[in-house]
Amino acid sequence: MLTGKQKRYLRSLAHHMNPIFQVGKGGVNDHLLRHISEALEVRELIKVTVLNNCMEDRSEVAEQLAQGAGAELVQVIGKIIVLYKESREHKTIELPV
Template sequence: MITTKQRAYLRSLANSIDPIFQIGKGGIEAAFIKQVEDALEKRELIKINVLENSGLGTREAHDQLVGAIGCEGIQIIGSKIVLYKESKNHKKIELPRK
């Protein structure tokens, strides 16, 4: 569990990154979840765009991903989701102290 201060720090880092995934009409499937897990292991912080034709709301997609992966949902803004999970092997982000 991360603190409010750490969440704010991660949100500031997420401002400068572009979405690397899109959730479209295929929705959220096992293969997509695996790709997101792999990306989180490499990058720790990712942004995902939810398209209107996905049939999912942004909050619903966020909740499904967080539940399936066990990551932290950092921010939902418009149709974008920001997720964070500390990497085991490729740690890049140093969070502020609690």
């Protein structure tokens, strides 16, 4: 579980990032979750965009992505979801205590 200070730090890192995945009308599926898990292992912090044609609620999509990928939900702001998962092999982000 991330503390407020850690979430603020991760939000500051994610601010300049571009989203690398999009959730559309297909919603959250196993294929998408597998790719997000792989990306999190390499990058640790990613952004996901929820498109207008997605019929599910954005906060529900964020919860499904976080649970399915085993990641921490950092932020949901507008159509953007920020996810964090500590990498086992490619650790680059040092969280504040």
